[in-house]
Amino acid sequence: MPMTDQPASLQEPSPLDVLRYRYQHGTNFGSIFVLEKWLTPSMYQEKADSAELAAVTGNIKAMGFDAAKQKFENHWETYISDSDLDWLANEAHCTSVRLPIGYFTLGPAYCENTPFESSAAVYQNAWPAVKRLVSRLTAKGIGTLLDLHSLPGGANGGDHSGTNSGKAELWKSKKNLDLATRCLLFIAHEARSMDGVVGLQLVNEAEWDAHGMYGWYDSVIGQIGGIDNTLPLYISDAWALGPAVGYVNGKNSLHAGQANPIVIDTHLYWAFSDDDKKKHPGEIANEARSKLSELDGHDGNVIDHGAAQVVIGEYSCVLTEDSWGKAAAHEKENLVREFGQAQTQRYQQRAGGSFFWTYRMVRQFLTFTRN
Secondary structure (H helix, E strand, C coil): CCCCCCCCCCCCCCHHHHHHHCCEEEEECCCCCCCCCCCCHHHCCCCCCCCHHHHHHHHHHHHCHHHHHHHHHHHHHHCCCHHHHHHHHHCCCCCEEEEEEEHHHHCHHHCCCCCCHHHHHHHCCHHHHHHHHHHHHHHCCCEEEEEEEECCCCCCCCHHHCCCCCCCCCCCCHHHHHHHHHHHHHHHHHHCCCCCEEEEECCCCCCCCCCCHHHHHHHHHHHHHCCCCCCCEEEECCCCHHHHHHHHHHHCCHHHCCCCCEEEEEEEEECCCHHHHCCCHHHHHHHHCCCCHHHCCCCCECCCCECCCEEEEEEEEEECHHHHCCCCHHHHHHHHHHHHHHHHHHHHHHCCEEEECCCCCCCCCCCHHHC
8 A cells, every 4th residue: 555644643842842851951049939048148137047937937026027028028029130030041051940939938828727827928929929930030931940848847857948847747747748739739730821830849858768758749749640741740859869760760651641740859969978078079079970870771761661850959069178178279169160060961961950059149159150
């Protein structure tokens, strides 16, 4: 039989497809909607503790509710200027930004029966401010990864979970997990009508071996799939990339049917462990060149075994003073450059994207604008 021309089975990628599935070269917009005192000290009273809750309650006490609300709204609207966006698009060639938000950012309805309840009205206009920032980024051709950074009770004990409790009380609390799920479903609904959203991150830096984490992922992913099964969903690896790769292989396969693409968010730092303190900066740069070996044999085949994709949600060029003490002072600038380039080259080879921590702050080597 003569062959006849058949219509192509593959469609041209849409502009949204391009935003979502190109390599994500970007930065974090830290301490806009989830405050950290060391990043934006001007948002805190002098003796306040370090988390968002301390900032909002301290400002309400010091200046009154209306003035505190105005201070927060001004911060959300002005921290990123139009010239910042021009620089990101035209000089840094950013393709996307990871935008940390908290459950409190979604407004008073999501603050009930939480530590933010008494301060909830400050956040009345927070979610509209998020949407405006996403729109401004989109206008520059930059996508946004919406990162639910602060979850009820805390996915980890860090102050970036919103409070200074020092506890991770999300995982064993049905109340907190239910509220976290409500938050994510709300964001997924909203994202359907927001141009430029490249994905939704379910949780930031889940604590190591978090109780019931993958079961909760299954539940949330299934529910979001009923809202929008095209939205890429990013999950924390809980500091254990290997098991996360195995989990995602099962999600990103032909057997899963038409389902949300699942991406692993892993964070890479060399500034916290005692082992890292013993290393020369050059040794650490060499180590960076071989990272992500957990992906070997597991990425890129949705037919045989599923596909695992990873993004580096946070990285920086900071090292400990112990490490820098092993190098001559005049070598530091070149070693910082070598370390940063080693990371970005490796991530471009083996990952789907990387987001520097963070765009702006008061310390060098953690600031995207200086690297």
